[in-house]
Amino acid sequence: MNKLIKISAVSLLAMGVYSGAQASTLSDVQAKGSVSCGVSKGLAGFSAADSAGVWTGVDVDVCRAVAAATLGDATKVKFVPLTAKERFTALQSGEIDMLSRNTTWTITRDASLGLNFAGVNYYDGQGFMVKSSLGINSAMDLGGAAVCIQAGTTTELNLADWGKANNIDYTSVVSDTNAQTLSNYDSGRCDVLTTDASGLYSMRAASNDPSEHVVLPEIISKEPLGPVVRQGDDAWFNIVRWSLNAMITAEEIGVTSATVDDVSNNPERERLMGRSGNTHEYVGLNSDWTYQIVKQVGNYSESFERNIGVNTPIGIARGVNALWTDGGILYSPPFR
Amino acid sequence: MAIYELNAPKKVPITQIGAIRWLRHNLFSSWINAALTILAIYMLYIVIPPLLDWMIISANFKFGTVDLFGYSIEFSEAMATNNDCGRSAACWPYIYEKIYMFTYGFYPREESWRPDAVFWLTLGAFIVIKLIKNYKHKNIVFLAITIMYPIVSFILISGGSFGLVHVETHQWGGLMLTLVIASVGILVSFPIGILLALGRQSNLKVINFLSTIFIEFIRAVPLITILFMASFVLPLFFTESMDFDKLLRALIGIALFQAAYFAEVVRGGLQAIPKGQYEAADAVGLNYVKKNVLIILPQALKISIPNLVGSSISLFKDTTLVLIIGLMDMLAMVNMTSNDPYWLGRETEGFVFVTMVMWVLLYSMSRYSRKLEYRFNTEHTN
Numbered sequence: 001m002n003k004l005i006k007i008s009a010v011s012l013l014a015m016g017v018y019s020g021a022q023a024s025t026l027s028d029v030q031a032k033g034s035v036s037c038g039v040s041k042g043l044a045g046f047s048a049a050d051s052a053g054v055w056t057g058v059d060v061d062v063c064r065a066v067a068a069a070t071l072g073d074a075t076k077v078k079f080v081p082l083t084a085k086e087r088f089t090a091l092q093s094g095e096i097d098m099l100s101r102n103t104t105w106t107i108t109r110d111a112s113l114g115l116n117f118a119g120v121n122y123y124d125g126q127g128f129m130v131k132s133s134l135g136i137n138s139a140m141d142l143g144g145a146a147v148c149i150q151a152g153t154t155t156e157l158n159l160a161d162w163g164k165a166n167n168i169d170y171t172s173v174v175s176d177t178n179a180q181t182l183s184n185y186d187s188g189r190c191d192v193l194t195t196d197a198s199g200l201y202s203m204r205a206a207s208n209d210p211s212e213h214v215v216l217p218e219i220i221s222k223e224p225l226g227p228v229v230r231q232g233d234d235a236w237f238n239i240v241r242w243s244l245n246a247m248i249t250a251e252e253i254g255v256t257s258a259t260v261d262d263v264s265n266n267p268e269r270e271r272l273m274g275r276s277g278n279t280h281e282y283v284g285l286n287s288d289w290t291y292q293i294v295k296q297v298g299n300y301s302e303s304f305e306r307n308i309g310v311n312t313p314i315g316i317a318r319g320v321n322a323l324w325t326d327g328g329i330l331y332s333p334p335f336r
Numbered sequence: 337m338a339i340y341e342l343n344a345p346k347k348v349p350i351t352q353i354g355a356i357r358w359l360r361h362n363l364f365s366s367w368i369n370a371a372l373t374i375l376a377i378y379m380l381y382i383v384i385p386p387l388l389d390w391m392i393i394s395a396n397f398k399f400g401t402v403d404l405f406g407y408s409i410e411f412s413e414a415m416a417t418n419n420d421c422g423r424s425a426a427c428w429p430y431i432y433e434k435i436y437m438f439t440y441g442f443y444p445r446e447e448s449w450r451p452d453a454v455f456w457l458t459l460g461a462f463i464v465i466k467l468i469k470n471y472k473h474k475n476i477v478f479l480a481i482t483i484m485y486p487i488v489s490f491i492l493i494s495g496g497s498f499g500l501v502h503v504e505t506h507q508w509g510g511l512m513l514t515l516v517i518a519s520v521g522i523l524v525s526f527p528i529g530i531l532l533a534l535g536r537q538s539n540l541k542v543i544n545f546l547s548t549i550f551i552e553f554i555r556a557v558p559l560i561t562i563l564f565m566a567s568f569v570l571p572l573f574f575t576e577s578m579d580f581d582k583l584l585r586a587l588i589g590i591a592l593f594q595a596a597y598f599a600e601v602v603r604g605g606l607q608a609i610p611k612g613q614y615e616a617a618d619a620v621g622l623n624y625v626k627k628n629v630l631i632i633l634p635q636a637l638k639i640s641i642p643n644l645v646g647s648s649i650s651l652f653k654d655t656t657l658v659l660i661i662g663l664m665d666m667l668a669m670v671n672m673t674s675n676d677p678y679w680l681g682r683e684t685e686g687f688v689f690v691t692m693v694m695w696v697l698l699y700s701m702s703r704y705s706r707k708l709e710y711r712f713n714t715e716h717t718n
Contacts, residue, residue, distance in 0.1 A: 041659075041668060042675035050676055051433050053442050079442075080506055081672075082662045086568055093571035095582070179683050206674075206681025208423040313418070313677045 025097050025229075025236035026070060026284060034076045037063035038096040041081040044202040045308035045316070046102050046122075055079050059100040061303040062121050062227050064296070065243040066098060069289040074296035088113055091230055098240055099228040102198070109228075118241040120226040121300075123320045123329060125219035126158050127197040129204060132214045134191060139218035146171045146190040148181050154221070155195055162220040182207060196223055198308070198316065205313045219320075238283050246272065246290040248332035250299035252323055257298040260291060272335045279335060290335075300330065391688070394425035399432050418679050430682040431689050434673040438689070441509015441664050447501060451512045454489045461485055486523065505583040509664035511693065513583075517590060517655045517665065522648050524591040529598025530637075534628060536599065537606055547599070554596035559654050562589040567661035586658055594651050601643040605636035638712045645705035649698050666690050 029035050039047035039059055047057040055077075064074040080096050091099045092114060102124070103109075105117040128147075130136050149156050151174045163170055173190040175181045182203050185193040193203065197219060204213045227244060229237050250256075253269045260273070271277040273294075274287040283289070297303065301318075308316045322328025350356060364370040400415030401408050421427035431438070440448050461481050468474045493516070496502035508516065535547030554562070566589035567582060609632055617627040637644075659668035670686030673679060 041662060041664070042672035044675040044677050044680055048675040048677070049437065049442065049672055050678075051437070051673075053437060053445070078504070078506065080662070081664055081668075083660060085660075086662055089568045089571060095571060179681075182681070202675075202677070202680060205677070307677070313680060 025233045026239065029070055029097055033071065034078045035063060035067045035070065035098065036078045036080055036096040037066070038080050038082045038087055038090050038099040038101050039063065040101045041083060043102060044205070045312065045314045046198070047079075047100070056307060058122060058303055058307045059102060059225075059227075061247075061297050061307070062100045062240075062244055063098065065247055065293045066227075066240055068292040068296045069239060069243045069246070069285055072286065072288075072292050074292070088115065091115065091228060094230075097229075097236070102225045103228055105224045105226055114231045115228050116231050116237050118227045118229055118237060119244045120224040121244055122198065122225045124196045124198050124223035124225050125320075126155055126194060126221040126223070127200050127219050128216040129185075129193045129200045129213050130191060130216060131212055133212065136216070139216045139220070140166065140168070142170060142192060143168050144170065145192050146173055148173045148175065148185045148190040148193045150174070150178060150181050150195060151176055153195075158221040159194055178203070201308070201314045201316045205315065210315075235284060239285065242283060243289075243293055245332040246293050246335070247297065247300040247303065248323070248330055249335055250290070250294045251301045252325065252332065255294055255299060256302055257295055260294045268335065277336075390425050396421045396425065396427050396429060399429055402432070418682070423681075426685050426688070427682055428685065430673075430679050430685050433679065434669070434676075434686075437510060437673050438666060438669050438686075438693075439510045440512050441669065442507040443503060443509065443512065444501070444507065447495070447503060450492045450495070450500070450503075454492050457485065457488065457492075486520075505581050508583065510669050511666045513658075513663060514652075514655055514665045514667075517583075517587065517658060517663075518648075518652045520587050521590040521594050521651055521655065524587075525594035525598055526644075528591065528595035530602055530633070532595060532599035533602035533606060536603055551596045551599050554593055555600070559590070559593050560657055560660065562593050563657060563661050565589070582661070583663060586661060586663060590651070590655070594647070597647050597651075598644065601640050601647055602636060604643065605638075605640035606632065608639055609635050641705060641709050641712065645701065645708075649701055652698060652701070653694070666693065 037060075039055065039057075042048045043057070043059075045057055047055060047059040050056055060077075060079070063077045063079070067077045068074040080090065082090050082096075082099075082101060084101075087099055087101050087103065088109075090096050098118075100121075102122070103117075104124075105120065109115055110117055128139050128142070130142075136142065147159065147170045149159060149172050156172070156174070159170075159172070162168075170192075173184055175184050178195075178199070181193060181195070184190055185203075186208055193200065195203070197215065200215050204210050204215065207213060227240050229240050249272055253266065253272060255269060255272070263275075264270070267276070271279065273291050274280055274289065278287075280287045280289055286292075298306070304318065304321065305311065308314045310317055318326070318328060320328050321330055324331040351360060363373040396416050398412035398414075398416035398420070400412060401410045415433070416427065416429045418427065418430070421429070436445065436448070440451060443451065464481065465478060468477050471477065491497060491500070493508070493512075494503060494505075532547045532551055535543045536551060538544045538547070563586060566585040570585055613631055613635065614627070617631040622630065656665060656667040658665050659671075664672060667690055670683055670690060674682045674686055
């Protein structure tokens, strides 16, 4: 039965692809004057509204970058809050132009749903958080621990795989929601809490006393999160991919929203800023498209530090999300 | 001859008067009741004091300076932040900080007077209806309000004409969206429900059959399934150009769902009308429409009021289900606002607040229905 539903859903989705493939997303976006961007219904630091109702977060900044590139105005984004279940349907049906909703890039999604992942804006992975009073420094010491998990997520499966592979016995304490998982952990029903690392940091910030908890260094799964577009519109795919790449390259070169107007004799920088070369013609945008991204949204580092960096309540260190030159794996192909 | 003297009247035993009698009579009349009473008191004891402590005694009320109708009330020097609050008691400044989001969602701030205007309009409509109770042409006024009110409200909230900026439905949220969904759901489904109920009573086989099929089909499916269909499956059948609004899809789903329930409630009312009423209406030569509008429905609807309101209240509560299809109603705002990095982890305060708002609204609805029942009570009962 389940399989039947999946097959019919996929074939319906495929129909959607063919009907949706004809129109050019870029001209649609420019005609209506805004980018429709699917985001989460509230995930701290990734996409959530502040008290003034303004969307902020690293996922939100990718939407803003695309709006800055295509329309010259980072505020011209129509944010569509989506649940995890409806996100792909919304993209397929054309309700949104792009999806930037902490979505893990997997082969199944990329190859079978008629979607294209335009890059990675955050390398996530499942991690562990323990009370610092336990004095544990490595996940390898977790033998016999009680672990708080959220039911029905891949988290549960990842943990089982990892436990089997490393011969670690544990008891799992399963609950339904994030808040429940956290309260189980806070009340001492388990010693360890496991979920995606980005989630661990915001749970730590929401716990009774954030300084009492440490996030262990081990990451047991790969969760590359990135923006997604419909298959079949390669021009739009390029725009989204290179808008993200522009933010990363800007950090690499050292251009920030504050220094973007300075003229330098670095040829790569001049190329990125659209002051020389003609890369903008290939993506079909104005010559200042990357300039607008950096000017209005900032480079990758600015976005990261503003939303989830160590000076925010969430307090995530760059870690694996640092540039490849700084020991991370963030890497953009050259603007040339 | 024996002389009988009256004994001095004895005092009524203390166990038979006042508070003690009341206690014995109501709480400790048998050992089972006594045990239940003690259990209940114990449960209240373990729930109430910590709750009061969390909500009021230890809670943080540092709102800073609040501006209320031109008067500024100083609660504290500065508004408490998330960290100032601590985790052991409620942090009410969070609600104060996010009150706009809870009320209007992403509705543009400079346009928020428009939902406000609709709110006052609603209140005004109720007052007018109350005032014209004895006015000769009250039915015409009532009809005019019923027709004009939804149109004016829609133009005000949605905009796009009369010089008002268009506010797209994805920006609607919070309590405003909850009220929009509930009121549209109830108002649209009510006439459909009546027609379906009449259809199910009809002698015309096709109409009867179709109404029955519709009602039984919808009633056999949970609302959540209908919302999922409206939100995930319908768009797959449309091409991009045909894509129509998510809120509209949800509203249609909710209205059809509620219509089936109203239909059954009204059918109950119709069946309770004595057969003589139908026959009398036929005997004086009224046609089908006149018979129903003048004789049957007024009586049937009157006796259905408690159930109609009950059904409306349950719809009101069910509107919170729209959060699973990504509409940002008041309940969804709890998750949204407690995910602001600067106000992380305040779900509990949010849920308590939403619960209190919902309770006030629903309790008012139920009180109002009692008043309606009383007003329409023309039966000559003692």
